[in-house]
Amino acid sequence: MSGYVKSHIDHNGVNTIEFYHPQSNSLPGKLLEELAQTIHGAGNDEDTKVIVLRSVGEKAFCAGASFDELVAIKNQEEGTQFFSGFANVLNAMRNCPQFIIVRIQGKCVGGGVGIAAAADYAIALEGSDIKLSELAVGIGPFVVGPAVERKIGTAAFENLAIDATMWRNAEWAKKKGLFSELHASVEDMDESIQRLSYNLAHSNPMAMAEMKKMFWKGTEHWDTLLHQRAVISGKLVLSQHTRSAIEKFKAKVK
Template sequence: MSLGYVTSHIDHNGVNTIEFFHPQSNSLPGRLLEELAQTIHGAGNDDDTKVIVLRSAGEKTFCAGASFDELAAIKTHDEGLQFFSGFAHVLNAMRKSPQFIIARIQGKCVGGGVGIAAAADYAIAAEGADIKLSELAVGIGPFVVGPAVERKIGLAAFGNLAIDATMWRNAEWAKRKGLYSELHASVDDMDESIQRLSYELAHSNPLAMLEMKKMLWKGTENWDQLLLQRAAISGSLVLGAFTRNAIEKFKAKTK
């Protein structure tokens, strides 16, 4: 528990629930990113899985994005590329999964967490699931998650999030821009909707859903290369003096 986890459980209807957790507001160190990507990939290749529900543990935060401890520890270009590639692998695993992925967004999303919400095929959120792309505030930018966020909410809205990196947008804003497919007043209502939709999808034609997913993700076939190129940009920026100082100041604030 102290190091976080990724779990997967499939029920008798074929609903595969993947859950991740990290004690630091569900932030994602490299190890958990790789585990999450592998778990999503494995579920996608499982004939018994009809639909995937992606969720995190806890109440207030869906995902706080990158692990700042690991960001601060990056010392080489290769280490930077490897870390940011973890987010690329998660997003590409979600994109390539033949099953629809429903994201359960119970709390705030920051940075990479916004990217994961955007890469879901259908995101169902509860009030309080506010969002922020905070990367520029620590000297980098939302390069890896950018294609996923832009695809879902459009270039203008993505640009607003990326440029004003310290401003929270509320869950209603995210719903209005298309990041969230549904927004509910309570967690119970959110979970009821997730249960209903996952059951319906689990009993729908898997071949039809596969063809729909191909249709909805048309134009992203180059993401295997694109997201790694973006990871290299972030991996280079994180080594700069400006970013090193910004990360240390951020860590000092949170202590």
């Protein structure tokens, strides 16, 4: 099974977007494209009042980039195209006029941390540890960096980006502002998501759209910036250092 992205809107206007991939909800290019398009479509849907973004399973929210696709990249054009997939998802979340609640039920790695950072409100489960592992595979968190730095600050972002093999626990992520709420059980987490999404679905959509513009002020250049960052990653992924590091990572996973 290659994974999927699907969405469902309920009678209150809560649009739930769900993604899945059998490899710890990692994101190959096809799923990145579908996820960006689905978020963009929900943002243009007048019936959508609030978006809940979630993944399937228990242990991992999102493992970031697909290693299989990273090692298959043959030239800089393919590399830039792949990393632009993450840029498109983050920009779709940023440009969407509705608030996006992200449900974090497990660990976040790399691009998964970026998606959590691009949330307008992230509700997480205890044990949802985070790691920016990009430097460990020879790349660097260039595309997700602006979103993560915006949410947790430069110092905390530097700590994550430099020590690329160290997990930070969910309490750390909550303290730094990446997670808005942290819950001890799935039931409590989902109850909080249901409560907030219901309240937002019945709030003034014009007010929420203006609030979102206010919250994201200063990011208007990201349409260009994130794609420039994708070019950097697309170049680095071709280096022998990076290819060797990715192969070692794949071997550990197996």
